Amino acid sequence: MSDSGPGGRATVMVVDDDADIRSLIVGQLQQENYRLLSAANLGELRRALQDEPIDLIVLDLNLPDGDGLSLCRELRAEGSHVQIIMVTARGSAVDRVLGLELGADDYLTKPFEPRELLVRIRNLLRRGRGESGPRPAARYAHVGPWRLDLQQRRLVAPDDRLVMLSSAEFRLLSRFIDEPNTVLAREILLPERRATAAFDRSIDLQVSRLRQKLAGIKGGDELILTVRGEGYVLACEVDYA
Template sequence: MTDPPISPAATVLVVDDDADIRDLIIGQLRQENYRLLGVGSLTELRQTLREESVDLIVLDLNLPDGDGLSLCRELRAEGSAVQIIMVTARGSAIDRVLGLELGADDYLTKPFEPRELLVRIRNLLRRGRSEPVAPVEAMRYAHFGPWRLDLVQRRLVAPDERLVMLSSAEYRLLCRFIEEPNIVLAREALLPERRATAAFDRTIDLQISRLRQKLAVLPGGSELILTVRGEGYVLASAVDYS
């Protein structure tokens, strides 16, 4: 029995220069009743994003007019919160880490099981709709350690107003820590959508590592997220809002 789709209004953009693969993925997604778009290049992708509201991009890395990694970096630098699943024939750990580092929310290596892609898309869309949205005036910033987290623009702000962009996954992760500061959170609590496999899922480790590196650029930032061996992770800081 197929789980109900997140929303009939969810728009998924499939980006692959191979028309057969693109059509195959779109065909597999039709059962979910998403609004589906397909393009074959970065140029077409950028044009589509200017004209359409897109919830999630299935992004191939190797495109005829550029690398999908560069596009991912551009979108995050612009503050875009669109969900991104990178799909590529590159299978090395370095490529996976680089993709997550540049702002991808998930990563699949070809060939993959169609069902796995469906589940990952559904989970990302569900998470995107359940993320906390703060009232602009009532609660714009969360203050912790030397940092401010902008809850509207989803980015870190340093005391000198320097901005540090966060991927959607990094933002969600930091929000979980901020919701329960000074409390040890198990891996299952940080990745609830993968509760059954969280104990073995290394994605959370990559995301925390990248988040720590971004926080560590300010004095005291490297001591904010601590590992509690055998239990999980903790944000070792009080949190205030303004």
């Protein structure tokens, strides 16, 4: 993550067409010493992204000039690594999974507690700084019969067949390979959503989709196991090359 503002302060952009909600969120974040920007629509956000580096966007999905989901997809396609928290009134697990697969880092449903948003922003920015610990400098992580291409974010089969991963699937598998053979609870797999992830079934849908891709070759169907009442475990050793 870049040190955008003076003194290395993180720059946070709040995007919502409701002026009252923008003011509320900005007011809550002022105590965190972030450099704060705000926008009422996607046009204003795009102009800001062109003018200066932004570390994190709190992005409402329903905006007068477009859908936040489309913008998120565009930013990831352009290679942007800005952290994105989607904020929306859409509350179904399918909507959450769609948002995460299109590249969002977290998803918050209205109405929400301002303190919960603060916690999620802190955790995302901390993760963006790489404070979760170093990973060996390598191109591939060997996970069972698969190779995970850490640069191109895709799976490579033994016959060199490629299987593309969504942003959400890559982040999830990366979390597993950081701690193989360790049972990880839902709130550990999604640390930025620690307050609610244990009760959010969207993580189960994400794990199921990742499992389906891993099961595409022999031996891949037994890599991620469910530990009833505790979470999930990547049941293999991980080597880097």
